[in-house]
Each structure stands twice: as structure tokens, then as C-alpha cells.
Amino acid sequence: MAYDYDLFVIGAGSGGLASSKRAASYGAKVAIAENDLVGGTCVIRGCVPKKLMVYASHFSHYYKDALGYGWSEVEPSFDWKKLVDVVDKEVRRLSELHISFLEKAGVELIRGYAKFIDPHTLEVGDRKVTADKILIATGGHPVKPQIPGIEHSISSDDMFLLTEKPQRFAVWGGGYIGVEFASILKGLGSEVTQIIRRDWILRGFDQDIRSNIQDGMSKHGVNFLTNTTIEKIEKTDEGLKLILTGEHAEKPLIVDQLLCATGRKPNLGKLMLENAGVEMNQDAIAVTLDSQTSQPHIYAVGDCTDRVNLTPVAIAEGRAFADTEYGHLPQSISHENIATAVFSQPEAATIGMSEEQAKEKFGEAIKCYTARFRPLFHSLTGADEKVFMKLIVETNTDRVLGAHMVGKDSAELIQGIAIAVSMGATKKDFDRTMGIHPTSGEEFVTMR
Known part of the structure; x- marks a missing residue:
């Protein structure tokens, strides 16, 4: 059977971009579907804009540190709107840059959500396409616990869209996303409280890492409510009232903004995987070590497989797939000894x-x-x-x-x-x- 494309990639994030360009370099006819800005979570609402905000939050310390080196005291001011605007401008510049990279590689960009009609056929908007091989690289998205008033909270995606800096800021969750945003907002001058279900942040990290970060953040002024969770959120004239349970249940916490950073899930809702016969492993796509799904011609890489959810891992998985399938250079990715960082303070x-x-x-x-x-x-x-x-x-x-x-x-x-x-x-x-x-x-x- 003749197909429209040798490879069709769903999702123009880190894994999808890497695999599509690498496959095209071997002569494959490749298209990639994306409904959002090109670049994925990392470029649009993750690693890159977050790291820019991390840099911004450091300057409050630099002004103080300079005094010990003989610099005179200054009274700095901070413009939240300017930061949000310049970060957004840089994100859009990078997205356009990635589009140009696709064009240079000969990869066709198709705008819209892709969903399966059958194992070899996809629908993107009002267009139907067929492909010999299909790679799913749709990433993940934040999820919130279903408690009363949860609609008043924001997710990490919303952090880059806030029009004003919250003066009283709370983070619910002890993972690296919550830890990083707690540090960012504290560095930018907000009063920050982090609510965690256990004694320590960053479950799964070495205990000495966990305790040294948490102690350091406390010295910087982040208030930790340990062994505590949120039962209900109420919107009041004073702000958001967080009704707590656990060690700190005696008094509600009033804040201007609550970041819910309690977890992420693979972004698969609109794919209609059942039409392709792709099997799941709980909420994620089930794959073999070489990223193959239950359908031998359909592959998946990155956060939608819920293996190791890091940008360099998605890129490596995507390139390994392309090298193996189109470059005839069999590659395998080890998920051991993967370096990672937490850009906390x-x-x-x-x-x-x-x-x-x-x-x-x-x-x-x-x-x-x-x-x-x-x-x-x-x-x-x-x-x-x-x-x-x-x-x-x-x-x-x-x-x-x-x-x-x-x-x-x-x-x-x-x-x-x-x-x-x-x-x-x-x-x-x-x-x-x-x-x-x-x-x-x-x-x-x-x-x-």
C-alpha cells in the first residue's frame, strides 16, 4: 500500500522535533502535527521560560551580596509585567526558530490535533493522512486533585500567564515543579508557603539532597507546612482560603494565588488510541525498550510513555527511534544514570x-x-x-x-x-x- 508519509509524528515537542528531523535527514518523507506553539512543554511552558524566571529571581540576592564586596546599597524595583512579557517574547522567538528548523530539514508541519481513524490513518482537522510508521510524542499535562474549589487554583502552565505577581503565594506539592516555583516567587519578593504531604520535599531523591534543599529554602524564607494537605479551597474577599488537614489543620491559610503542583499525566485524551489498537499501561502508552507500542509500526517517546519525564530523555528516545528505523543504525537508550537538576534556591x-x-x-x-x-x-x-x-x-x-x-x-x-x-x-x-x-x-x- 502507498502511504502519504513514511513517518507521521504527533506532537512537535522535544521528542517529536528530534525524531522528525533525524528521520528526514535519512531521506524519509515526514510530517508532524501540532496544535500549539512548536516546541512542546520545555520551550513553551516548562524548562526554558521557568529557567528565565529562575535567573530573574536570583537578582534580589545579588544586590545584597554585592554589599560585602564594596558596592553601595541600592533600592531596586521589580516589574513583573516586564518579566512576563520578555519571557513570552523569547518563547515565541524560539518557537519560530524550531519551525524554521523543521522547514530546513524538509519536515512538513501540519497544524491541528491528530487523532487515529485506524492504525495507519490519522485525521488532522478536516484532513486525513496515512503513514507507514507513526510516532506519538504528545508529552504530558498537569493534573489537579478533585477537591471542592480546585478551580480557583492554577497549574504550572498558568504561571507564565499571571498578569500580577501574587504577594501571598502557596504551592501544593513537593515535586521539583513546586519546589522551583516556590523558590522563584520567594526570590521575586512574594510571601511563599509550600504545602507537602510528607516530612520532606522531592520524594525519590537522595535524603541528604532533600534535607539540604528544604533547609536552604527555609533559610531563604519559604514556609513549609509538612505532613499537610488541602481539603477545600474557598474564594473570599480576603483571598483564597485553604482549608487544611494534617499537622497544620488548626488554621486556614489565606493566599492570593495557589499553584497546584501535585502531578502530571500523559497527554493522550484526544488521540483515540483505541482506533489504532495501541495498548496502555495505566495512564501511559505501553512501549518496549525500543519505544515500540503494541502495534509494530507505531512508536511512542517522551512523557506520554511515563518512563523518565525529562526533555533530554525524550530527545534521545526520538533520535534513537529515527536512527534505528531510518538510518539502519540500531540504537538503544539506557534510562539509568540520567543526570537531573532542581533549579531551586x-x-x-x-x-x-x-x-x-x-x-x-x-x-x-x-x-x-x-x-x-x-x-x-x-x-x-x-x-x-x-x-x-x-x-x-x-x-x-x-x-x-x-x-x-x-x-x-x-x-x-x-x-x-x-x-x-x-x-x-x-x-x-x-x-x-x-x-x-x-x-x-x-x-x-x-x-x-
Whole structure:
């Protein structure tokens, strides 16, 4: 049978863009469907605009830090509307740039939602298309718990659309999205409360990372309500009244804005996967290690598969699919030893196993090396800022299983450390490496 396209990609986010351009480079006839701005969550309402807001939130500290270095005191002012406008302008510039990249690669962009008619046929608007192979890369979306008044809360998607900065801001949820936005708003001058169901934020991270971030955020002025959740939200003349349950149930919390950051789910609602016979794994698309679905010609990558929901992972999965299917260069992606960062204040980054995971796998045959110190930058600022570093080593092989850091420039430092950990470096390899002095990074090669 002759098809309209060799490959049809649903979703022009990180995974879809990467796979479509790579497949086209091998000579495949490729189209990609997108109903929103091109770029996906990362470019439009995730990594990029959020990181720009992170940068903006740092300046309040820089003004104070400068005093210790002899700079005169200033009275800065902050314009929320200007920040939102320039971030939106940059997002739209990047989206147009991605469109131009598709054009240069020879990928046809079709505007609209794509849904399955049958395993090889899709409908996009009033157009029907057929494809030999189909790749689903629709990403994820935030979800909210169904409690009374939840419509008065916002999701992470809405954070970049607020017309005014909330003076009293609450975050419900202890994942990295909630942690980052709590830090951003605090840095921009809001009064911030973070409500979490457990004792500590960032479930699944190394416990030392969790405690050092949470303690650092508390020092910066974020108020944590631990072992607490929200039962009901009421809109009043004073603001949003949050009725709480748990340790802090005695008094409602009044805020101007509530960010609900309690979870995300794959974005599959309009695809009509049942028409294609694609099987699900709970809320996500079920895939094999090479991203193949239950239909041998249909593949899925990125957050819609709910494996590891990170932009670089979606890109790697998408390129591996294209290399394998169209470049005849079989590729497989390992979902182990994936470096990640939390752009909180203080910042954190990690690669490899947590101490808890290492103990579960290797028992007592591990050793942890840690360092905690004031970075040189803050020796003159007077700020109570610390850097925490940790290496987890398997004693039988001396292999470094995990590296973790909390403090300034964590993400930049761990990116380099990730190469060593991924290559199977040993503690002796770290010890033999000369440090760059004076830097925080040298502590990774001087721990004893």
C-alpha cells in the first residue's frame, strides 16, 4: 500500500522535533502535527521560560551580596509585567526558530490535533493522512486533585500567564515543579508557603539532597507546612482560603494565588488510541525498550510513555527511534544514570543512585563521602549559604554509583561529573584527578 508519509509524528515537542528531523535527514518523507506553539512543554511552558524566571529571581540576592564586596546599597524595583512579557517574547522567538528548523530539514508541519481513524490513518482537522510508521510524542499535562474549589487554583502552565505577581503565594506539592516555583516567587519578593504531604520535599531523591534543599529554602524564607494537605479551597474577599488537614489543620491559610503542583499525566485524551489498537499501561502508552507500542509500526517517546519525564530523555528516545528505523543504525537508550537538576534556591543536581537505592542493591558494601562548606563567593557576603556534595561508592569495585550536590552552579558541575559516573569511574579515578583551585568543583576530587 502507498502511504502519504513514511513517518507521521504527533506532537512537535522535544521528542517529536528530534525524531522528525533525524528521520528526514535519512531521506524519509515526514510530517508532524501540532496544535500549539512548536516546541512542546520545555520551550513553551516548562524548562526554558521557568529557567528565565529562575535567573530573574536570583537578582534580589545579588544586590545584597554585592554589599560585602564594596558596592553601595541600592533600592531596586521589580516589574513583573516586564518579566512576563520578555519571557513570552523569547518563547515565541524560539518557537519560530524550531519551525524554521523543521522547514530546513524538509519536515512538513501540519497544524491541528491528530487523532487515529485506524492504525495507519490519522485525521488532522478536516484532513486525513496515512503513514507507514507513526510516532506519538504528545508529552504530558498537569493534573489537579478533585477537591471542592480546585478551580480557583492554577497549574504550572498558568504561571507564565499571571498578569500580577501574587504577594501571598502557596504551592501544593513537593515535586521539583513546586519546589522551583516556590523558590522563584520567594526570590521575586512574594510571601511563599509550600504545602507537602510528607516530612520532606522531592520524594525519590537522595535524603541528604532533600534535607539540604528544604533547609536552604527555609533559610531563604519559604514556609513549609509538612505532613499537610488541602481539603477545600474557598474564594473570599480576603483571598483564597485553604482549608487544611494534617499537622497544620488548626488554621486556614489565606493566599492570593495557589499553584497546584501535585502531578502530571500523559497527554493522550484526544488521540483515540483505541482506533489504532495501541495498548496502555495505566495512564501511559505501553512501549518496549525500543519505544515500540503494541502495534509494530507505531512508536511512542517522551512523557506520554511515563518512563523518565525529562526533555533530554525524550530527545534521545526520538533520535534513537529515527536512527534505528531510518538510518539502519540500531540504537538503544539506557534510562539509568540520567543526570537531573532542581533549579531551586539553593540549586541541586544529581547523577546515579541515591544512598537509599545503593543500600537496597548492595547492602552494606557502600561508602559515602560528603563535604559541606561555605563557598568562597559567600566568604564576604555574610550570607548563610552552604554547598553540600556527596559521592556514593561501591566498596567491592570502588565504582562511583552516585554523585549529588546542593549549592550554586550544581547543574553545571554535575553535568561534567555525569560523564565520569556514566563511564564507570572509580573513587580512585576521582582521587587521581587534579582539582581546579579555588573552586567548589575541586571538592569532588578531594573527598577523603
